[in-house]
Amino acid sequence: MDAIQQALCQHFQHGMPLCAEPYRAMAETIGSSEAQVLDALQRLQRDGGLSRIGPVFEHSRAGASTLVALAVPEALLERVAERISQYPEVNHNYLREHAYNLWFVLTGPDRARIDQVLDEIAADTGLQPLDLPMQRAYRIDLGFPLAGNPVAGHPQSKAAPGDTP
Amino acid sequence: MSACISPSDEPLARRLIAFTEAGLPLVADPWAWLAEQLQLSVDDCLALLQRLQANGLIRRIAAVPNHYRLGYRHNGMTVWDVDDEALAQLGPAVGALPFVSHCYRRPRRGDWPYNLFAMVHGRSAEDIEPDRETIRALLGDACNADEMLVSSRILKKTGLRLGGA
Structure with a gap:
């Protein structure tokens, strides 16, 4: 990341101005120009360093969700993982190093739909899903401090805390 | 959706999610773009975003880095x-x-x-x-x-x- 991209991530991963021409306001904050900010974001997006710009939605307010784990026998892992990713209700799917080795988030309009999909998955895979809905949030994705340019491989410690609200 | 979203906002909120969940286009005035998609005035669109943020459907409006691609593997x-x-x-x-x-x-x-x-x-x-x-x-x-x-x-x-x- 170049200096402008880094400043943009540091300042605006937790929130950006909600006003007409927000990139002009963001440019003022970091002492740059609107054109430079748009250019920096476009490059970052093209290189894959920017997921997106816009609203981040709260799943639990928009419907129902749960975290699910499956303990998949190694020989079946690729096939089951691929199958799980195909469900439109699955929006994160990770392999993790554990007996429960496949972890994914299910979202749907309501809990009844989640139960239905869990049943489908059980029938589909022959595995019993571990259903771990959130009971309380102590911290929800606000991003985390980014330190320097990790691609450059500086072995420095992570950034000091303080910019998370 | 949550009962705390006023019934008059709900259809709009669903359309807003559909238009923005993959990210806003990187244009100088993304809210004007969104207002046009929703057939609202820019002021009404900004007010809607503020209401949805206040009632929690929108967690934050931000530049969301792809931490994985930035080296946080x-x-x-x-x-x-x-x-x-x-x-x-x-x-x-x-x-x-x-x-x-x-x-x-x-x-x-x-x-x-x-x-x-x-x-x-x-x-x-x-x-x-x-x-x-x-x-x-x-x-x-x-x-x-x-x-x-x-x-x-x-x-x-x-x-x-x-x-x-």
């Missing part, structure tokens, strides 16, 4: 078996640690004894270990067991999808 899902009566105090304390991006209470199930989840990120497994030690020290005797599940592969990661909602 290791996300450790640390899971903790914490005495239930201690969670009210210790859950928020873990959630407040600067390096924790998500922290949730989830139910124990059968062979899954862990009721506290805290997500930590780093550029290497060694990077995460000190953070885990910090959490362990904070939980002290209230914690009976813990594990860390490191992600070995991301198979699918998308923003919120409401599917048939």
